[in-house]
Amino acid sequence: MIKRIRCAARGKGVSAAEFAEAWPGVVAGAAHAPPDVRPSRVAVCTTVPGLEGAAPRHDGVGIEWFADAGHLRGYQAWLLESSGGRTLLRRAVELVEYRASPVVVAEESVMRGEDWLERRWRDGGARLKHMALALRAAGLTPAEFSERWRNHAGRVGRAGPAGAAAIPADARGQAYVQNHPSPRANGEWAYDAVNEVYFDDVEGLRKRIEWFRENVTAQANEDLVRRSWFIAVREEVVPPA
Structure with a gap:
């Protein structure tokens, strides 16, 4: 898709x-x-x-x-x-x-929670979501970054000598989607990665935000990501015309 x-x-x-x-x-x-x-x-x-x-x-x-x-x-x-x-x-x-x-055209890859997402699209309405927008690390081609990102799902860099850490269950959400930008003949997209993590309620969304704030530094994942931004959003399905 x-x-x-x-x-x-x-x-x-x-x-x-x-x-x-x-x-x-x-x-x-x-x-x-x-x-x-x-x-x-x-x-x-x-x-x-x-x-x-x-x-x-x-x-x-x-x-x-x-x-x-x-x-x-x-x-x-x-x-x-x-x-x-x-x-x-x-x-x-x-x-x-x-x-x-900016607009990013990307291939959707559902990494976790496919059944939950199928119910979400069928039922419609609104859900909460934590989104991340990222730029790839220097020296990585878009293809190299995309492959490493897929293999890195569920883990992030953190402060201190512990290195990469698994995201705890109460901060992982109901579904996780990676969006990998499509190859371009000319120029580059504004972002090299857009991900989406879905939640049923604001409390779960808040736990994820707090965990990232406490555990992830600006230097986290610097071999993969040069810079990233997070956005908490309310997503609503638009009914067919």
């Missing part, structure tokens, strides 16, 4: 409240694309204030799922060439700061 992930930062002059109110409608516009190019699934994420401490790098995330690269190309052509697609793009331009709102 291919995902198109838009990490959005609100535009200048747009308040946090205004963004939170308008962003779901912008993301949901994808569900109104023609049936032959419409995303297989659409979800909108808005940040949960206060949990991560510092101001989040992005104010929201929009995610669209596609069966394959051809499906995605058809949707992107609709965005650029149709009146409905261009209207949707204009709404986004009015709301977000585009230079700070």
